[in-house]
Amino acid sequence: MEIERKFLIRTMPENLEQYPCLEMEQGYLSINPVIRVRRQNEEYVLTYKSAGMMSRQEFNLPLTKESYEHLREKTDGRLIQKKRYLIPFQDKYTIELDLFEGFYHGLILAEVEFSTEVEAMEFLPPDWFGEDVTFKEEYHNSVMSQK
Numbered sequence: 001m002e003i004e005r006k007f008l009i010r011t012m013p014e015n016l017e018q019y020p021c022l023e024m025e026q027g028y029l030s031i032n033p034v035i036r037v038r039r040q041n042e043e044y045v046l047t048y049k050s051a052g053m054m055s056r057q058e059f060n061l062p063l064t065k066e067s068y069e070h071l072r073e074k075t076d077g078r079l080i081q082k083k084r085y086l087i088p089f090q091d092k093y094t095i096e097l098d099l100f101e102g103f104y105h106g107l108i109l110a111e112v113e114f115s116t117e118v119e120a121m122e123f124l125p126p127d128w129f130g131e132d133v134t135f136k137e138e139y140h141n142s143v144m145s146q147k
Contacts, residue, residue: 002049002058002113003120006139009108010130013087013097022084024098027075031142037063037071040084044068049142053135055117077145078103089126109139 026038034049044063050056063071072079081102087095093112100107110129114120125132133139138147 001055003055003115003117004111004113005054005120005123005125005132005134007110007112007125007132007134008130009097009110009128011128012108013126013128016085016097019085019087019097022086024082024084025072025079026141026145027072027079028077028142028145029071029075031076031146034142036142037068037075039068039072046071053137054120075145078147080104080141080145093123095126104144109133 022040024038024040026036029035029037033051034047036047036049038045038047042065044065044067046061046063046067048057048059050058079102080100082098082100082104085095085097085099087097089095089112093114096111096113098109098111100109110125112120112123112125114123137143
């Protein structure tokens with residue numbers, strides 16, 4: 001089960017370059033249900049996600065580079081490209097800060113994953129976070145790929 005909240009960013013955190021960064025590219029074979037292929041640096045994954053906004057089932061299957069490239073050609077819509085910075089927060093969480101490139105250049109979103117829905121709803125974000133867009137479908141990458 002994936003439980004996460006998503007936020008726009010008010011201001012960028014300081015010293016972003018000190019955090020691990022992943023180069024990501026992802027495309028969608030289907031958006032209902034969500035079936036995604038992703039390259040994350042040199043790792044390749046096929047993901048199934050059930051319906052939902054904050055909580056949903058998620059299953060990942062590793063792919064070879066060749067399988068990823070084959071499936072990438074079959075995706076619908078735009079490829080989503082982004083850099084993801086992994087920022088520790090409160091010794092318990094990792095903020096996944098996504099700086100979008102390509103068509104969505106300039107969009108910046110942060111995601112935080114939780115163990116329970118109660119924990120997610122009680123989460124107090126840092127001051128540099130902006131609007132909570134967890135329940136706004138237009139900020140789901142699968143929906144963005146279709147615009």
